[in-house]
Amino acid sequence: MNVIDIKGRVVDENGKPVPGVTVAVKGTNKQTITNEKGEFTLAGVEATATLTFSSINMEPFSLNVSGQSEIIAKLKTKTSELDEVQIIAYGQTTKRFQTGNVSTVKAADIEKQPVQNPLLALQGRVPGLVVTQNSGVPGGGVTVRIQGRNSIRSGNDPLYIIDGVPYPSQLPTTGNDGVFGTSSNDGNGNPINGYGNPLNYINVSDIESIEVLKDADATAIYGSRAANGVILITTKKGKIGQMKLDVNLQKGWGKVANKWDMLNSRQYLDMRYEALKNDNIDLSAQSNTDANYYDLLAWDTTRYTDWQKTLIGKTSDYLNLSGSVSGGTNTMQYLISGNYHKETTVFPGDFNDQKGALHFNINGASPNEKFRLQFTGSYMVDNNHLLITDLTRAAVQTEPVAPDLYNADGSLNWAPNALGNSTWANPLVETLRKYKNVTTSIVGNTILSYQLFQGLDIRGSLGYTRLLTTDFQALPLNYTSPENRATGLRGAVYGDRDLNSWIFEPQIVYKKSISRGKLDLVTGGTIQENNSEAGSVVGIGFNSDEVLENKTSATQLFPGGQYIVKYKYSALFGRFTFNWADKYIINSTWRRDGTSRFGTSSQFHNFGSIGGAWIFTEESWIKKQKAFSFGKLRVSYGTTGSDQIEDYSFLSLYNFWSAPGLPYQNSIGTYPNGIPNPYLEWEETKKLQTGVDLGFWSDRVIVNITHSRNRSSNQLLPFALPSTAGYTYLNRNFPATVQNTTWEFYASSSNLKTKTLEWATTVNLTIPKNKLVAFPDIETSSYSTGFGGVIIDQPIGIIKTLHSLGVDPSTGKFHYADKKGNSTSSPLFPDDYTVLMKTLPRFYGGIQNSISYKGLELDFLFQFVKQLGTNYSFNSLARLPGQFSAGTSNQPVTVMDRWQKPGDLAQVGYFTTGYNGYMTSDESYVDASYVRLKNVSLSYELPAKWLQAVKMKTCKVSLQGQNVYTLTKWKGLDPETQSIYSLPPLRVLTFGLKVGL
Template identity: 30%
Template sequence: MNRSFNGSYVNQTVYTVLVDIAKKSNLNFRQVNQSINVQKSTSEQKLDPVISKQERSVSGIVYDELNEGLPGVNVVINGTSSGTITDYEGNYRLNIPDENITLVFSAIGYDDQEILVGARSVIDVTLGVNVKELEEVVVMGYGTQIKRKMTSSVSRVNLEKLNSAATNSFEGGLQGIVPGVQVTTSSALGGSAIRVRIRGTSSVSANSEPLYVIDGIPIESGEISTSQPGGGIQEWNLQQAANTNVLASLNPADIESMEVLKDAAAAAIYGSRGANGVVLITTKNGKAGETKVTVSGSFGLSEATNRIGLLNAEQYLILAKQAWYNSGFDVADFWNNSGVLVDGLTQEEAERTDTDWVDQVLQVGQVADYNVSISGGSKKTTFYLSANVKDQTTILRGNKYQRFGTRLNVDHEINEKLSIGGRLMLTYINDKQVPTNWAGGVSNVSEMLPIWPVRKEDGSYFNVSDEQPVAGVDLRTINLKSNQILGNWYFKYKILDALSFRSELGSNLLFNDDFHFRDGQITSHGRSVASTVNGKRMGYNWKNIVNYTKSFGQHNLDLLGASEMQSYTSKLNSVFGDTFINSTLTRPQDAAIINASNGESTYSFLSYIGRANYDFQDRYLLSVSFRADGSSRFGPDNRWGYFPAVSLGWVISDENFFSTLATTVNFFKIRFSYGLVGNSEIGDYSYLSTYGTSTYDANTGLGISNVGDDELGWETTSQLNIGITFEILEGRISGEFDIYDKTTNDLLLPFPVSQMTGVSLVTKNAGTLTNKGYDLMLSSVNINTSSFKWSSSVTLNYNENLVTSLGDELIEDGISASVGLGGISIFPGYPVGVNQLVEWAGVDQKTGEDTYKDLEGNILSYSQAIEDYGSFAIFEQANRRPMGNPWPKYTGGVENRFNFKKFYGSFLFTFATGQTYEDGYMKALTQPFGGDKLNPPSHMLNSWSSSDGNTSNVSQVNASNVFWEGTSEHLYSTDYLRLRDLTIGYKITSRGTAVKGVDVSLKMVNALTFTKAPDFFWDPEFTGVVQSRQSNNIGAGGAFKQSPQAKSIILGLVINL
């Protein structure tokens, strides 16, 4: 429409102005988040209040779903153009001709409601939320956009869909609800890390976690604390992924929405930090109107998703004696010579002991979560204030995680041109950890035999060492405390009607205070050791944005120019104490030997950003962006990277030729995008050759610590995305489908160099990696009546990860990574982190021996391999080949939601298929009767036996020692389908009372799991053998000493005041 209106609005609010315009036009206005949506009225009614000749009138208040007065609602007499609009507090008054008329209440984002007036003079109405997906305002980097106009691949998740209540951190809630986002939880440890990959792993050695941006401020994800606070590496916990996750500091209840930027066109605005995708988190704002108070609490119980099957004492003795016999020994000598009687244990004691070591380290977990939020404000000032407490005792005995947090979000409009605001989050975390994974504890339950007691008769620990799970937990203290302050402050100035300027300063301060203590009974040298670690991370971010938005006829233009600078400094001081004269002394200061160490590093980014969004008739859409990023992490000659992107959209359903289909397919858009993004997550000084210091006899020593590369530059990912967005049957069915092709060039590889240079690896740009696949998101409203609503959604991602080149003929056979097991590698033609294994060919049913296939396809028995090659190790070295795939090919979820009157419910299934893991520890567990005394998994009871005549694919047990070869026998599929979330609830609302609403819910998390993983895997979900989130791509295919995950039942209560 091309109508103009005249009016004088001095000192009037926007609301007043819009009401006036609405009255003079056939337009409706509706505030959605930070924007005003404009829509033609559904009928050509004139919205002036009707002055009837009759004196009868009807009035009332229109409420939203939270019982807040809803302004701007159209109240129209059905079949006429007469009506009115609710005021600021939701009030309306309307003269009516008679009592037989029906009023229609409508507002954008809400379901229409029709009410017969009858004899009533007061009619209060509550409108249900119904935000049409295409009209949603989606947060993009440095701005927002209406979804129907978007040309790139962005998924929006609102709080209602975020299933984060029972996850360690909010990002875990993305699992199964955003296509293309792979979420893997690493452990049941409180606050532990979650691995997130968006459209596959885009790097080999650089950090592959997405960039998290909270209210516009990029956040350092990863671990808060260090896992190796001093001393020899063996003295500590080696469980980096278990360390407290920075992102767990954010209270999920404070999140309004999350946007996941998946394709390069969307993420390119974040340039060098967008290669892994971007997750934008928007926290809640207050809304003008009555002050709202929400009090919520939940209490949950949890247990392990799976108890691994180990042998009991009787089963162990049967099998151990069988192994002893099979090795040619006399069973009569078993007790005296087999080595099972340790630490003074007698045969009689062993025979009457049956310890379930799993029971000793697991417990029923409890979690309590409390939130209070107060929000509201006036026309000029809005606020959101919240406080939260989480108190969790996990299923791992001794593990306790507490979080105390508060948030204040304030926005204030000084005048029509100038507005200011700020966000401030304070979080304190007290995390009492227990060892897991390599560090022991629950991951060491196989290290102890069921015939061994936990304690001796005198109360001391039996067979005490770090490998004794109970002693390992009881005699070690890991207490990680942290304080995080996350804040940002802005002012926005409207220079011209179409031109605005926003300056925003953000800061992120993180202080950690860790304490570690290990009793001498579980250290390798027998002395107690302790350390304190104090870390400080300080980052700031300052960005300045100029935005120009203007429509020229049917041409709409949105221009953005911005600069951004960011600096981040990390400092770490640790004090390590060794040898305490008294068991009550635990602080390093009281130790006989005290060592201190210090670390410090800084990085900075300087960026210039431009973006233009253009559309013609809302039908032909174009977006172009460009970002120039400079980073201190690269050599002076290669500091700057340039990241352009372009995306196009065509709303075909608006074309005339589409009109025949338009009654069914009411919206259909084709999207195309291409862009470049970068990855700079390689540490701060990789480009420099540096010599580190050491100490020899109290003298300072020097040794080369890094060989730099002046030419070290950006890892660049290009991504082509072609997609469609559609809506059928007036939104009853909607969806998106995207095909993408991502190529990462100049991989920042841990390039193997000759160890004779003094280092074994240098960081170098070499090689290419691709991720190709598709995302599908389908939503449907299956039933929608006034009393019952059923909606469904399906997400699916297919992704194929492939290293296509390592860029140098010298490493055409791949890069072997030293991850403790030695068999995990990067090979051209295979996914990142593929296993290098000898192909296992089953058990020779005549001899009970394992057989293996050499590279020529010949099948050799274990003894033949040794005979031919001299040793099995040499055979293994000569016949390994890449196998397996640590990355799932298909991931997704199926969700159904129901509303029946005041009841509601939902269930979400998630799945991942196509991934495999090599359990490097299984070889030890399947030869547990030699020097290493281990309790094997229960399937070993079915091992091959010459006497029973049954066939078995588990080789004959014997008392030989373990050789740590890697074969495909222990390469397992971990496909799974999981009932991730099952919720039922009851929600009541009331008006005019102190309590405006009560919501009671019961939620089950991970209630059911169907998996191909063997039953000696704690859980099909884990993150691979290399525990650091920063570098866990290479070792992603190896599993070693896993730890359990939890399933929970949670009772929740929300009270709105």
């Protein structure tokens, strides 16, 4: 028998070493594991033996020795979803070995959606994540919640990390908001226009993947910044290969997807005349100069205008052009990309939002690959020339008999009465307001690393972010009604904000294979400083509309809102991960945080987590079964925290007081701003999660089930003060505890896979529950009163309301149940407010299908939400049916089901110009659940042989749709926004061409 000693090396398809591979001699008990360099040795092996190579991440491989003493084995990487790389805090892993709760959305799915905020690409795709689009205006606000709402009042936004650098979760105000009485927020406080979510300033085309970190195992290493979860955004990097040029063009259009059935002219007039009759008002005895009767006596009642078509019915234009150049060698890779985006609105006029972006990445390494450098940067300029006032409310509420928008000479029609007074505020007057907003976003990170010896690296990263905004808004003289222009003043506000931050994080990374185990250690520190400055200047007394942008042309200038804030943060952190035999995994993290938002006695706090996973299908006693191809149990517990309150709350500060006409003797005064509280402490969230991950039929079907229970305590809340204190509130900690429990279900299936045809499906479902677990002495606090008070064992945001008994058939008045259940038309507050309405989603999720045949690919995503919403048939828009105030009096057609005579069984009380007993009740809320065809993408990639003649590498044409169709019983413009103050998400259709050279 010829016996030899074998030395070998295992590499992947790219020639890179593969550590942790089990190398065994077939038919014997002899085996070993490759080291960090992929090397192995086996002594005393028969020259004719067969070696088998196995690893969870690689395809099984066999090799006949054939007398060779030196062997190189090349393995193929498994294509299972379980082995896809997942980015985590300060590192990466795979789904197979992940001990935490992390969801990933790749560029392939992001690029199929014509959206300009990357958060919108996550809707319906991630269990445990709720993303709500607050407005369909370009750059509109987006609300994000990961596994529910943890805080009663303070910030609930997640932490955003872009290429390792923290990015703002909210935009600071410029002091320019609401100066002229119309805020840049809608009536529900939802940001519109340029004041939306900061992620609007990140170019979607540059993103490689987005990871959503949810449990303590995944987030605790970020400490106090991660109580509400973490969203990691990784941008595209250069790759080894020849230089490649990619160009992508998308052209499309957007429309309001749904029209709300409002009263036409005949119905509106019937409502008004009936209201006058019910109130015994003789219309012939009224004057056409009385503002209460403009619609009936001063306006042309034969007119009809479809205001939804007129004010929000235009087709918006969508243009997106991007290009990139990339390539590199083993020691140097690069990527440079650019993007231009322009989007108009559905409002009248020439309004648009334009963005220009640059992105670059350079990866370098020394010849021996011990020293590495990575430099990544993203730059965007957003020019916002949008209408500052959303016209959706006017489109819904303006009376169908309202005057024409224009006079015969083309000027705006103010419809003056006999006295020369305007009888309405022409909605197009808002198009005369001048508004410009320019925002510059910069994100950059430099990472240096050096390998001291095999397995030990030292690295340091220096990151920088900046959001710089300048904006201008003005009221020209023609914004004022004609009768007031003689005494009116032109005015303008010039605002700016500058939020910049730098962060330095040194780290030590150690990796070691120990027998059949793999050890991974990370330790490091964080030093971060945020600087925020914002302010505005108010100018009045301009002599011409043409000089409004020039502040020196004002006769008077006054400082508006101004502030300068510095926030400092520091931390030490570490992570310990040990994987034994790809079977048992333990992961532990810790962090000690320091913040400048608390006094010296509470500036520092410790956070940490421990998580474990057991891949039970690697046990010898279960490997022979055929039910599972993969099975893993995981559990984690840990703490995160929050310091999301106003800066300097623990100090006694003074503010400057100044406004137009108010300085005393030309001096700016100061006044104390709040009572200091040096005893403020961190909010703390304790997270417990358990889960099971299963694979079936060689991992063709993957199922994940996760249960989480998060408890947030030591709540940071404003404490209401008596009026005699001179201040309205004091920030302090309350011993209240908010609990969120969540069931998350995720399944992916490769339904069909042949050489030419593939069909895959993913499904996710989340069942959340939120409640206030404890709040000692809640009865004596301000949080137990009012419509939005909190209640033990009930969700945060619970609404206390009346129980409706409907319309009294004998009187036509709304009746309600008092606390004893008796009928009354005059319920008492708060005694009779006994019904609790839960408006948080009951469950939500999505279903995605991807079908490809040769070069043709079809992908479609359905999003679904089960929830309650506002019932506008009962919850009045601005006026009760029959009341009138110009521009706000139209009603949904459902109000025609009203009481007219004794004995009528109606949903709506009698029409009146006064009051019919209507009050908000449980009947003001209705099922607002919906199923939405969120995205459809159809593409065709031309065969390579067709492209050779024109020297192209790739060419793909595509058709994409967003918010294509919504199935719902809810009555209104959109069940997601449920607002008459903001534009609903638009239905967008785009055609695309992507070329690779």
